Amino acid sequence: MNVICQYCGKPAQFVDSSRVYRKSYGMIYYCKPCNAWVGVHEGTKKPLGVLANAELRRWKKKAHFYFDRLWKSKLMSRKAAYKWLSGQLHKPVAQTHIGMFDVSDCKRVVEVVFKFWRDQP
Structure with a gap:
């Protein structure tokens, strides 16, 4: 699988996570x-996001x-929480996962969920 860095446009390396965490998590x-x-x-090479x-x-x-x-x-x-979030963000459920989000999407998640909790009786 060829994963391209959205920041620099170069291919990312497929490496053990110990490169960043100093302990292997896969x-x-x-x-x-x-x-x-x-x-x-x-067990795959499929990115989580x-x-x-x-x-x-x-x-x-x-x-x-x-x-x-x-x-x-x-x-x-x-599953219901992600379905609710997809409606709040106006995104298809299949594209509603925090792993796929950019900074703007993540900020919106914080806003809509914070508002949800604030408005609870």
């Missing part, structure tokens, strides 16, 4: 000049912090 695609990486589905630099990784963590509460609190299933 394989990743890694662009060293951009300090961007993405994990892969276990898009390469993420430091800024995007920060926003993905924030998005997950707010979004994951929807399904971890048992308020709704994980």
Whole structure:
């Protein structure tokens, strides 16, 4: 699989995650000049989303912090939470996954989920 870095346009390397975490958690695609990486589905070379630099990784963590509460609190299933989010973001369900999002999408996740929790009785 050829994964191209969206920051520099060069191919990412398929390497062990110990290159960035100092401990192996499996394989990743890694662009060293951009300090961007993405994990892969276990046992495959299929990326879990898009390469993420430091800024995007920060926003993905924030998005997950707010979004994951929807399904971890048992308020709704994980599948239902992503379906709800797809409606909020006006994206097809198949394209609604934080791993695929850019910074703008992640900021929007934080906004809509924060508003959801704020408006709860």
